[in-house]
Amino acid sequence: xxxxxxxxxxxxxxxxxxxxxxxxxxxxxxxxxxxxxxxxxxxxxxxxxxxxxxxxxxxxxxxxxxxxxxxxxxxxxxxxxxxxxxxxx
Numbered sequence: 001x002x003x004x005x006x007x008x009x010x011x012x013x014x015x016x017x018x019x020x021x022x023x024x025x026x027x028x029x030x031x032x033x034x035x036x037x038x039x040x041x042x043x044x045x046x047x048x049x050x051x052x053x054x055x056x057x058x059x060x061x062x063x064x065x066x067x068x069x070x071x072x073x074x075x076x077x078x079x080x081x082x083x084x085x086x087x088x089x
């Protein structure tokens with residue numbers, strides 16, 4: 001993943017999460033305990049408050065299905081489609 005690409009914890013693959021220094025080996029556990037509605041929900045995945053604060057400081061977002069830039073994998077958008085996502089529920 002590039003440094004400038006936003007990472008959404010609720011949407012990123014375990015492989016993408018594992019490549020982030022602050023997450024590493026905790027990636028599979030994070031994926032297993034999704035979705036997260038609030039930062040404090042990350043405690044279910046075994047993260048402590050210092051680790052949660054580190055993720056926030058790194059610019060990582062929780063994200064939710066349907067959030068994120070259109071066409072970004074997992075965003076719920078269909079930016080690559082000729083119709084876009086107009087009229088789609």
